[in-house]
Amino acid sequence: MALINLKAFDVVPVRFNLWLMLFTSCWVVYMLRVNMSLNLIAMVPQPARNISSRSQCNTDNEVLNESLRHVDIPEIREAPRQIGGGSFNWSKDQQATILGSYFWCYPITSLVGGMAAERWGPRYVVLVTSLASAVLTIISPAAARLDYIALVIVRFFLGCAGGFIYPALHVLVARWAPPAEKGKFVSAMMGGTLGTVVTWSLTGPLLEKFGWASAFYVPAGLTFIWCGFWWYLVADTPSEHPRISVAERKYIIDALGDKIKKSKGMPPFKSICTSLPFLAMIVLHFGNLWGLYFIMTVGPKFVSSVLGFELAAAGIISALPYLARLFLATIFGAVGDCILSRKLMSTTLIRKFFCLFSHIIPGVLLVLLVYTGCNTALSVTMITMSMGFNGAATLTNLQNHQDLAPNYAGTLYGIANFIGSTAGFFTPMITAYFTRTGDNFEQWRPVFFVGASVYIVSAIFFILFGTGNTQDWNISSKDQDGGKEEKAKDDDQNDMNDTSRQNYIKDLKENPTSITTRT
Structure with a gap:
């Protein structure tokens, strides 16, 4: 019966199945990554909150903030903490270590993940690392009961496995996506955004009804099921897929041309490291991640500390920036593919023009956010629009490495992501430096100026030195x-x-x- 049900997928084009698996793979990665942040609330008794401090805008926006915050938010936050099944007296530093251990090895495996996928195939790399992640998630409750150090070790290896997946997915896109459809495929990698929102929404009921351990077992079980679909529906290349139609295979191979080789050798690191277009792509990617981490961390803190409205406590409002980015990324991807298919712009012009939406406009919105004053609704709108417009990154830094060298797309993305991830370390440090004397508009203004500057300067650098042309070193x-x-x-x-x-x-x-003739 399972085989019969799976054959329903053969009715639709293989490229649609691949898009769906790309989207859900990112969902799975983020589901296993972010569930710990909410699980800790149920696992560790939290001290009562002291809401005696007042922000600069409390007096001006008391009614609006209270309506958005809702009177029952403190009780909702306390509910998971009353769940039975385990109580761990971990300090804040120990909790921070548990959460941060995921990222200790993540940049390193992200660096080598692309090369692994180019050598052994993205299908196997994603499958093996996803299975390993599911197993590690299943043993997390046992590790937690043993000692918090054991849980740190499990999270460390979970991050090691997770680092392989995104570069491997970019290798898969390079081998499958025709140039006129690449924007749609890259936008599928925004599935992690929706995965974060849905995971946080579903974890609460699991914690309340079945206990904190269920919030590990259910995601792991879903991952095992997903791996079965991945194995059945995905192949490394169109020529290796057992159920693709002849017409669809020919369309993909003809569209890709001779730019893709199934290389098993080492990437040309000397040519890569000395390539100015690749350097421009790294700068653009760094600016994108800087802005992304900036909005995710500093934005809510600003709204909480200065405006007196805690963004994360307002339910759907906290999800708006992520949902906006997912929605607009899909729109921008489709628009870019339409422009390219009709040859209205060259690839290089598309990459540079859409930097206006992915980097420059979000940077301008960050500056305007400082001047919105004590208007919570307008501030949330600015944050949502800034992250929403950044969805155009599907046409700029998230796709440019595939332009430069489709054969080494995973390697290029891994290098860029390794460097870009350092933005996650710098943004909190800069925020702490400027706000060490207080939390008002004067202290926060330079923080947003720095964030906006990195956004805009990185875009200008790419506009000057970037390109969408395939480099000679793509073919050794x-x-x-x-x-x-x-x-x-x-x-x-x-x-x-x-x-x-x-x-x-x-x-x-x-x-x-x-x-x-013979007779």
Whole structure:
């Protein structure tokens, strides 16, 4: 019966199935990553909150903030803490170590994940690391009961496995997505955004009804089920897929042309590291992650400390920036594909033009956010719009590495993500430096100026030095020589065939009686 149900997927194009699996893979990664932040609330008794401090805007926006905060938010927050099944007296530093241990190895495995996928295939890399992540999630409750150090170790290896997945997915996109559809495929990687929102929404009922351990077991079980679909529906290349139609395979291979080789050698690191277009892509990616981490961390803190409205306590409002980014990323991806398919702009012009939406406009909105005053609704709107417009990154930094070298897309993304992840360390430090003397508009203004500057300067640098053209080092010299030799052999074989055919026709004309029949 399971096989019959799965065959329903064969009715739709394989590319749609692949898009769906890309989207859900990012969902799974974030589901296993972010569930711990909410699980800790149920696992560790929290001290009562002292809400005696007042922000700069409390007196001006008391009614609006109270209506958005809701009177029952403190009780809702306390509810998971009354759940039975385990109580761990971990300090705040120990809790921070548990949460942070996921990211200790994540940038390193992200750096090598692309090379692993290019060598052994993205299908196997994603499958193995997802299965490992599910197993690690299942043993997390047992590790927690053993000691918090054991849970830290589990989270560390969970981050090691998670770092492989995104670079491997970019390798898969490079091998499957026709140029005119690449925006749609890259936008599928925003599935992690929705995964975060849904995970936080569903974890609460699980905690209340079944206890904190269920919030580990259910995501792990869903991941195992997902891995079965991944194994059935995904192949490394169109030519290896067992159920793709001949027409769809031909369409993809013809659209990709000769830019993709299933290389198992080492990437040309010297050419990569000395490439100015690749450096421009790294700068653009760094600016994107800086702005993303800035909004995710500093934005809510500003709204809480200065405006007196805690964004994370307002339910759906806390999800608006993420949902806006997901929605607009899909729109921008479709628009970019339409422009490219109709040849209204070149690839390079598309990458540079949409930097206006992915980087420059979000940077401007960050500056305007400081001047909104004690208007909570307008501030939330600015944060939502800033992250929403950043969804255009699906047409800029999240796609440019595939333009430069489709054969090494995973490697390029891994390097850029390794460097860009450092933004997550710098943004809290800069915020702490400028706000060490207080939390008002004067202290926060330079924080937003720095964030906006990184956004805008990175876009300008890419506009000046970036490109959407495939680089020469995408095809190694060995592959180029092999291609020339293969082409020469084909030409020689064709010449020999033509000569033999001409001689045969000549013999027929000169010796017509040489043809006999047997009776």
